[in-house]
Amino acid sequence: MTTPRRSLLAATALATLLPLAARAQTPSPLAELIVEKKVFEFRDYRTRGGAALANGRVGYQTAGTLNAAGDNAVLITHFFTGNSHAFGRYAAGEAPGYWDSIIGPGKPIDTDRFFVVSSDTLANLNARDARTTTTGPASVNPATGRPYAMDFPVVSIRDFVEVQKLLLESLGVKKLALVAGPSMGALQAIEWACAYPDWVARAMPVIGTGEVDAWLLGWLDVWEAPIRMDPNWRNGDYYAQGRQPPMAGLSEALRIVTLHSRDRGWAREFGRRPAEGQDPARRIGDRFAVEQWLEDAASARARVSDANSFLFLTRANQLFLNEYDSRDAALKQARARWLVLPSAGDRVFPVEYGHELAAALRELGQPVAMQELKGDLGHLEGVADVAQAGEAIRALLAG
Template identity: 70%
Template sequence: MTTRRLLLSAAFAGTLASVLPAGASADTPAALVEKREFRFENYATRGGATIPVVRTGYQTAGRLNAAGDNAVLITHFFSGNSHAFGQLQAGGPPGWWDAIIGPGKPIDTERFFVVAADTMVNLNAADQFTTTTGPASVNPSTGRPWAMSFPVVSIRDFVEVQKRLLDSLGVKRLALVAGPSMGSLQAIEWTVAYPEMVERVMPAIGTGEMDAWMLGWLDLWAAPIRMDPNWRNGDYYAQGREPPLRGLTEALKLITLHSRDRGWAQQFGRRPVEGQDPARRIQDRFAIEQWMESTAAARAKQADANSLLYLTRANQLFLNEYPSSKAALARSRARWLVVPSRTDRVFPMEYSEELVKELKEAGRTVTLAPLSGGLGHLEGVAGMAQAAEPIRSFLAG
């Protein structure tokens, strides 16, 4: 594995966008993009609550044509944000899918108007490059953070906020909606919620169904936070209170390892931390344990624990408004390019194979383009350059 891919592997659950993605080069800097804010009032959630003010960050590249139909929406993964392409500042890191988005790249910004937006309840609530509304935001009616009084939101709510953003930009039709992991859930929800608006959809490292097995995994991702005494049922924002960093770190350790495969872990072997001996002292650790701890602890300082809880619930509610995934997918009119990772442990490849089967049974045009490599789930972020030619062909049709 190259140093670049090793660092990005850490970035997926660690310092987002702090390194070059596969396919990028320091010698070919990404184009500069501007982070903007979209704001609107009185959003009615799918669950029936009202959020007085919604703020979301977004970035764009390319130009929208007169018909408003050359737009591409890029939706982000669980621990990500809208920095999917380009540089936010000169000399800064490129976005996580910069290898496939930009002038002359598979998603060509000389042809398409590309939009990427932050989700609500974004894990990176405290990051200067993320604009979001969620439990860490101030409730205008109280002047204090919402905490656990923030309404439950779903993947469909993410889509509805994006729809309002696209409407404000003049977008009439999406030539493509695409994203990895949680981004794939948003992309699929888009083509089901607004079938007349989506021409093509590209879910990467995703699934067409949130089944009981995945519901259970998401509960495990969130569990360590609730066990941290500093969580205080979500009431930790007051001055002088410590956030639940221990629980959040343990949650991120679990997500970090789940998002990878055995091939990635081979770099650590069975070696212990230098100067330690796990065979003699129970407190001593192996190298992979130290790596997970340091990576997750650093990431926890940049994240919000309550937002992670809300994100896991939003994922659990994927396509929850339909009687079945089959019924939901039958609504789509789009053409599909499904991009799984052969070594994925979060959404194993069988999920994508089942999705393709259901789409074909519904009479949809669908292509499967698997990714290879030892990074597991992370291949759908770090290894997307592998799919360059399938993406070009898909968008040429």
């Protein structure tokens, strides 16, 4: 019999907003948190690579109240396929944010105590989703009146941080009690702690790494390869009327990401059974159940995603801590208290990356705690079941 947890994960994977991450969660006895999606606009931004971005927009949401000193803020930074919906619901009965289990009144990141902010990144993958606001390659270039496409400037994890800082300053934030996020969000949390040590009191990178080494560079290239191979991609020039976006390539790329982000235990429920009505032993075109599930989940996700944005995001990840000579040169700039949360079954950022990050921080004399997340979801333990580290998070914020 399928467990409720697995059934909920499978259903959520086919949803249109966060199919690769969030799972429907058991209703909390604590007060339900309703949040509003807002838009932050900025002008005349210069990227870390030196390019000019005349104007930009990112969506964000908040919960809690900023104190008079402006130093009780918590920034939540999202993962590769995510957006700002990290906590709360947009309306009663709607799906909760992906970290709703740990953010809210009375939860480990307590919105009765902290002012919590989460924002969409530049070049957000979900450019075609109505509840994501982002400036990226699918946005209109004011200089030409047409989508930027591949003329959009290269952006890095540091650029995400810089835009978040502009947003926080506009809200009156002076210091972050915590910056935390999973996966690509972990990279942003680390970059924040290194770039702005006077701002960041605590950092919680979840299912992340302290460096994107050559092996990870290669994996990110594998992720994006199907998009570049799709004839409809046209070197990124597919936005014109009458042209079809590279949906086959984007779906295949997302299928790779979907499987890569899970561990073997997740797939046990599928076994070796065929997809409904199919017989792979007799017909070469027929599918196994796990193959069909991955294809359906990826196709659903592709419908709200943009292929060029996928490519710009992989490059941003590749440029993590790019402005420093080494990982340790970056980390020694930080002055935060750290909680590192790797996943034991992670296939994207294998658990040794978390151990290496924690060891490097200890070697540099920085206070760090670490807890391995357990379970059969692999990389996604840090999104779907981060609540297992609830006590460690409370301890981090108590100090």
